[in-house]
Amino acid sequence: MSAPTRRTLLTTGVASALTLGGVSFAHADAGGGDRTETVGGTLPPGSPDYVYLPVEIPRGVREIHVSYAYERPAVPAGTQGNALDIGIFDQRGTELGGEGFRGWSGGARKEFFLRTDAATPGYVAGPLRAGTWFVVLAPYTVAPQGLTYSVTITLRFGAPEPVVRPAYPPERAEGRGRAWYRGDSHLHTVYSDGRRTPAEVAALARAAGLDFLTTTEHNTHAGHGAWAELAGDDLLILLGEEITTRNGHVLALGTDPGTFVDWRYRARENRFGRIAREIRRAGGLVVPAHPHATCIGCGWKSGFGEADVVEVWNGPFTPDDEVSLAGWDAALATGRWTPAMGNSDAHRDPDRVGTPQTVVLADDLSREAILAGLRAGRSYVAESSSVSLAFTATDGRGRAAGIGQRLRVAADEPVTVRLTATGAPGRTVRFVTDQGVLHTSVLPGAGEGTVEWVTTAAYATYVRAEVRHPATLPPLPGALAAFTNPVFLEISPRTR
Known part of the structure; x- marks a missing residue:
């Protein structure tokens, strides 16, 4: 198969896409046995984001098996080599919205299968109906020499197994009533590019002292049915997806079971508003993930106007998290309030589940209450379950506001800001306002203490607290x- 010319490239509603010549099994013998076809070609630099290979599937197919390979030639230093992702859509088509979506493994696997009763993790089991299916190839990066690939499709004929209906985790756990609950809402397993099973992640979440977790596989909902038996009165499991576009990643957090969110668009297409509305209609939150990450395609470029929450801290604290924190704080100073959260984004050992974790005040340990607390910003982020914070602002009459709340006072009325911390020995507390860091104090060696500072609404439009490790490169602050x-x-209108 020759490389595509410009005349064969189509710019459609699904980013830039190319449809190749098809593979037909239309005359295959449905009486039994296997049929295999292999096709290949070379994609040039500048190829479209998605390349669709139509496959004609006849009746009587019991299993579809797909494998692929591609060349990785040496490239000059500083030049990206070849990386090719893969997935599949069924006879319902490839339109944006994903009605025909049947699975995605990105670059994590070189083969996959689908049957009525089972499928490779990341792929959706179910009926294998006759019609035109589409293997989707996504050239993430292409070497100067081009990307030479081959795809092998095997059909296995015979009577299908009964369809297995997925079971989903309950939306409520026993909990402690209105309380602070700890969670990690950015996690990967073998259902995308992680190396841990859901059972291993659930065990690690419990060991990390978490009350809830959210499963967020890259570009697939196929793992939603793998968690039902892992939930319990001590662990609420929410469902979601990490939508991995070419211009950044965003979490669909806490969506309805079985919700698939499409990822095939770029920021320039101005489609994210529609996608965000779909996430909310499915009951979820829109959370741009690691917005200043430096990996290719990871930095968020679709803006924050549709965000319900933003993931400011992702995994072990790094300079790109510091940039995300600064950007979030700058938005606060302009009056754009989007609550912040932190998650581990754990994939495999040695990634630590629950580092960091978001601690949210919720009326109970339920999907509805946890999402409401996150949406309202009634939360803080801690590096582990050993760190606990209590943060309030109180006026002279004893009226108080907590995290994510508002306190209305006269412009010059003294307001006492108070942080109580545990589990942070020798750490530095910083009170940050729209002007910057206005107060610092070091916690005692025992790690427990209370820090107070008095300000006014005229002097500080908001106050937030940071607890930092000792600095390693002064004058830069230490890690969070x-x-x-x-x-x-x-400022109260009556006293302006």
Whole structure:
């Protein structure tokens, strides 16, 4: 198969896409046995984001098996080599919205299968109906020499097994009533590019002291049915997806079971508003993930106007998290309030589940209550379950506001900001406002203590707290051990 010319490239509603010549099994013998076809070609630099290989599937297919390979030639230093992702859509087609979506493994696997009763993790089991299916190839990066690939499709004929209906985890756990609950809402397993099973992740979540977790596989919902038996009165399991576009990643957090969210668009197509509305209709939150990550395609470029929450801290604290924190704080100073959260994004050993974790005040341990607390910003982020914070602002009459709340006071009325921390020995507490860091104090060696600072609404439109490790490269601050969403100080209209 020759390389595509410009005349064969189509810019469609699904980013830039190319449809190749098809593979037909239309005259295959449905009486039994296997049929295999292999096709290949070379994609040039500048290829479209998605290349569709139509496959004619006849009646009587019991299993579809697909494998692929591609060349990885040496490239000059500083030049990206070949990386090719793969997935599949069924006879319902490839339109944006994913009605025909049947699975995605990105670059994590070189083969997959689908049957009525089972499928490779990341792929959706179910009926294998006759019609035109589409293997989708996604050339993530292409070497100067081009990307030479081959795809092998095997059909196995015979009577199908009964369809297995997925079971999903319950939306409520026993909990402790209105309380602070700890969670990690960015996690991967073998259902995308992780190396851990759901059972292993659930065990690690419990060991990390978490009350809830959210499963967020890359570009697939196929793992939603793998968690039902792993939930319990001590662990609420929410469902979601990490939508991995070419211009950044975003979490669909806490969506309805079985919700698939499409990823085939770029920021320039101005489609993310529609996608965000779909996430909310499915009951979920829109959470841009690691917005300043430096990996290819990871930095978020679709803006924050549709965000319900933003993931400011992702995994072990790094300079790109510091940039995300600064960007989030700058938005606060302009009056754009989007609550912040932190998650581990754990994939495999030695990634630590629950580092960091978001601690949210919720009325109970349920999907509805946890999402409501996150949406309201009634939360803080800690590096582990050993760190706990309590943060309030109180006026002279004893009226108080907590994390994510607003306190209305006279412009010059003194307001006492108070942080109580445990599990942070020798860490530095910083109170941050729209002007910057206005107060610092070091916690005692025992790691427990209370820090107070007095300000006014005229001086600080909001106050948030950070707990930092000792600096390693002064004057740059040390890594975060914890931080809070802000308390807002509003000047009462009657006393302006």
